[in-house]
Amino acid sequence: MKLFQIITPALAMISITACSVNKEGAEAAKGNKYAAMARETIDSLYSNYSIPGETLLRENYPHDTSYQATYLARNDAQPHNPYSYLWPFSGTFSAVRALYEATGDTAYVSMLEKRVLPGLEQYLDATRVPTAYASYVNTAPASDRFYDDNVWLGIDFTDLYLATGRQGYLDKARMIWKFIESGTDSELGGGIYWCEQKKAGKNTCSNAPGSVYALKLFKATGDSAYLDAGKSLYEWTKATLQDTTDCLYFDHMTLAGRIGTAKFAYNSGQMMQAAALLYNLTGDQAYLDDAQAIASSAHTRFFDKRATDDAGEFPLFSKGNVWFTAVMMRGYDELYKADGNSRYMDDFVRNIDYAWNNARDTSCGLFHEDWSGEEKDTKKWLLTQAAMVEMQALAAGYTSGKDAETAKAE
Numbered sequence: 124m125k126l127f128q129i130i131t132p133a134l135a136m137i138s139i140t141a142c143s144v145n146k147e148g149a150e151a152a153k154g155n156k157y158a159a160m161a162r163e164t165i166d167s168l169y170s171n172y173s174i175p176g177e178t179l180l181r182e183n184y185p186h187d188t189s190y191q192a193t194y195l196a197r198n199d200a201q202p203h204n205p206y207s208y209l210w211p212f213s214g215t216f217s218a219v220r221a222l223y224e225a226t227g228d229t230a231y232v233s234m235l236e237k238r239v240l241p242g243l244e245q246y247l248d249a250t251r252v253p254t255a256y257a258s259y260v261n262t263a264p265a266s267d268r269f270y271d272d273n274v275w276l277g278i279d280f281t282d283l284y285l286a287t288g289r290q291g292y293l294d295k296a297r298m299i300w301k302f303i304e305s306g307t308d309s310e311l312g313g314g315i316y317w318c319e320q321k322k323a324g325k326n327t328c329s330n331a332p333g334s335v336y337a338l339k340l341f342k343a344t345g346d347s348a349y350l351d352a353g354k355s356l357y358e359w360t361k362a363t364l365q366d367t368t369d370c371l372y373f374d375h376m377t378l379a380g381r382i383g384t385a386k387f388a389y390n391s392g393q394m395m396q397a398a399a400l401l402y403n404l405t406g407d408q409a410y411l412d413d414a415q416a417i418a419s420s421a422h423t424r425f426f427d428k429r430a431t432d433d434a435g436e437f438p439l440f441s442k443g444n445v446w447f448t449a450v451m452m453r454g455y456d457e458l459y460k461a462d463g464n465s466r467y468m469d470d471f472v473r474n475i476d477y478a479w480n481n482a483r484d485t486s487c488g489l490f491h492e493d494w495s496g497e498e499k500d501t502k503k504w505l506l507t508q509a510a511m512v513e514m515q516a517l518a519a520g521y522t523s524g525k526d527a528e529t530a531k532a533e
Contacts, residue, residue, distance in 0.1 A: 155523045158226050160479060161515035165218060167488025168508045178242035182207040184489060184503045195258060196267050196318040207505050209246045209258050209272050214446060214509030215239055216279045221516035224286050255302035268319040270306040271329045273299050274336050281339040293343055303333060310378055313359045326375040330360040331393035338400040357397045370416040391421045392451030399457040414458050418467055426470060428495060430477055437473045442493040449510035456517050472518050
């Protein structure tokens with residue numbers, strides 16, 4: 124069944140055509156201070172992580188040839204690590220794509236086409252079926268392929284298609300979806316594994332964004348199979364991995380049924396985003412209620428420090444993985460578009476301002492993980508910098524949109 128056959132009152136307000144960059148908001152964002160921050164940060168990123176003559180990047184600054192990634196499924200790290208692994212590199216895709224969505228500046232499409240996507244293709248592994256992106260470059264020995272790594276890329280390709288209408292981006296998104304489907308089975312009642320080479324359990328970080336991915340593909344294509352997949356992944360993750368005492372999400376479940384009880388910002392943030400998308404697509408209030416419940420608990424848990432700016436005291440993020448925070452911000456941004464409650468996004472904006480003033484190393488233009496400024500990093504991770512760009516871009520889109528609405532009202 125196609126989209127036009129299942130229109131609901133909520134769907135009637137959604138355009139399924141491409142080229143969905145908000146022109147008024149994009150025009151306002153061109154002079155927006157957060158767009159300027161993001162441009163300065165992405166320039167610093169490329170200044171400090173680039174490799175002469177390459178579109179690939181270093182993983183850390185300063186570069187360390189003895190670096191060993193700790194986030195891989197197996198101990199198969201490449202010797203000397205001259206290049207970043209896929210996960211940090213993919214953050215630059217999200218960052219530049221978010222900048223284009225916020226500003227409508229085609230210079231960012233050019234940046235994607237000339238710098239980001241050529242580098243990304245060096246991780247593409249067509250030797251294993253289905254084709255997908257591997258955790259390290261394809262000129263090195265074969266590396267693990269992660270379903271969550273590929274989900275993040277699929278979301279970016281779909282968003283880029285929705286913003287530009289370029290068919291090649293949608294083709295990539297569909298190609299990746301085939302790989303994601305290959306990582307599902309009936310173990311634990313459904314769900315997507317984490318790693319193709321280590322199917323020991325199923326993680327929220329594969330399934331929550333898997334739902335977001337499927338729902339965005341539905342928006343892009345109108346194919347109801349994607350809507351069904353998005354609903355199914357959402358319901359499976361909620362039933363299997365939600366902590367019902369606070370509505371937040373555990374990390375994973377092993378095939379033996381043991382829960383990994385760690386709670387990370389991005390997992391709950393992606394379920395928040397999926398719920399908000401489902402509300403917009405179906406008009407079902409229960410999804411909005413879910414998103415709002417997650418938002419309230421996540422705000423309490425992850426904005427757990429205090430800071431003061433010119434407007435007074437506000438909640439500040441504690442030190443942690445900055446990219447997790449950026450992905451959580453996607454959820455709050457989606458929820459704001461659904462319910463218009465600006466409280467949470469306003470807190471993100473204040474945090475971004477505070478980080479700029481307190482956590483930025485002005486000698487190189489890069490950010491420390493501790494936004495309070497109390498702890499300084501001697502080594503700075505590529506993914507942290509990409510995440511800062513994405514958040515600054517989201518802040519640009521949010522604040523310029525509010526400015527445009529205020530101008531209309533006046």
